[in-house]
Amino acid sequence: MVTEGKWExxxxxxxxxxSGVIAxxxxxxxxxxxxxFIANTKxxxxxxxxxxxxxxxxxxxxxxxxxxxxxxxxxxKRTAESSGDLYYLQNAxxxxxxxxxxxxxxxxxxx
Numbered sequence: 001m002v003t004e005g006k007w008e009x010x011x012x013x014x015x016x017x018x019s020g021v022i023a024x025x026x027x028x029x030x031x032x033x034x035x036x037f038i039a040n041t042k043x044x045x046x047x048x049x050x051x052x053x054x055x056x057x058x059x060x061x062x063x064x065x066x067x068x069x070x071x072x073x074x075x076x077k078r079t080a081e082s083s084g085d086l087y088y089l090q091n092a093x094x095x096x097x098x099x100x101x102x103x104x105x106x107x108x109x110x111x
Contacts, residue, residue: 007045012037014045 005016014023025037025044051059076092 007048009038009041009045012041014041 003016003019003022005018007022008015008017010021012025013021014025015021023044025041047063048059051062054062073096077089081089
């Protein structure tokens, strides 16, 4: 079960409105000594909020299906390429590109 409410990043803390701090990311360093916790926190918050935006009732299902969705897109691409149906491939890629642009535009408006 994913904690309800919008997840937000505050330094290395993950907060949820109404629930307060729900997690603190550890502060590992890279080989050159740069702290990674802020990037890790941002990635976790972004991933959870993205999954919630796709399926608010079951964001965990979205997270669990990402690998399958990625593999399905690869299968579509390989099938189109091997069948020689470049028209099909072009249309599939245009559709995917449009969806990615729409998602990015929504994400940009949230920042």
